Amino acid sequence: MAKAGVLYVGTDNGLYIFSDPGGTGRWRLLPDVALANEQIIGLVAADSQSLVVATKQAFQRSDDGGRQWQEADAEDRMLFNFLNSQRVPVATVQGMGVWRHSEPPLSDCSLLAVLSGKQEVLLAVTAEGKRMLRSDDGGKTWQDVSVTFQGRLSAFAPSSYHIDVVWAGTDTGQILRSDDRGRSWQHVGNVPHAVRCLAAVRVA
Template identity: 45%
Template sequence: MAKAGIVYVGTDDGLATYSDPGATGHWRRVGHTLMGRRVLGIIAADGDEGALAVIVGLANGEALSSADGGQSWGAAPKAEAEALRDLRESTRPLIATAQGMAQWTGAHPPAPGADALAMLAGKQETLLAAIADGTTLLRSEDGGGSWQPPTFSVPLQGAITVLAPSSYHMDICWAGTNTGQLLRSDDRGCTWVEVACEPAAIRALSVLRLA
């Protein structure tokens, strides 16, 4: 049986959950929790252990943890809470990878001033950058030496606020905008389709597959 995909979507009005039962490509919104709270960061675990473990960082600095996919919440462990805080307070550019958000450690970021950055692993790494206040998305296959625009199946609405490579497939990446548009690419950022539109701005994403 195919494994279900899960996307946690942090918004200005809580945490939404999308699922793709049977990996059919039909994504459904299956949960909404923490309503009225701004979710700015997400750490989610996939694999055989703790597949539904989720930790979120809120705009007020609080970090919450759930061991049941978001049905109930408690205070997050200190280490994870500090990791989310460090990312939120970082003065370095942040880049999204299949392992989650990280601080750019190189001397020169690939797209200075980008509002969102992502790196897709593979034989040929692909960089994605949202520039011009997030209103333009570009991709590069040569480490940022040259950039090309992707194709959108529907017009990009608002500004891209977050990019999130899939943890289970190197060609898949997700994006969210400040108008709530949830987008997905299956070809390393070349083309994008709209999956859904949240009623609030999207601030964080985490993509995984249940074991």
């Protein structure tokens, strides 16, 4: 049987959790919302139980899947250095960072994702969140990705458990997933607020 999965979704109003308990691809939104009324602007999940979030007011850590929270320490806070950078944010399997060069690979790029593997893949959001592009050659050439969504693309998260899987979210609360390194996408579910960050992990 495939391993169960958890998707953490940071929004403008709390942290939502999707679960795929049987590893069947049927992701379900759990009823409880963590950190209600908090705007989650950054999220890192080490595993299905341990996660750290950045809000407008504080950095908080949970070691029980988001049920209880405590103030994050200095080491945890360093995970969110990208929030203070002027460079384009980049989603990787380790969490969020910034683009390695001072200039983005596309002039109007607002968000990037790097998918590791034998052949690194770049995904980019342009046109103020309305367009997704994909590059197989480090950003030298780009192809438009055919993907249907409402609003604007606002978050990426390469999966930590499979190099072919990547997630995306929109400012209308849509959750999308690609199983082929960003070539095609499917709608997985919705949350009631704008998505700002994502993290996908397997249950140990």
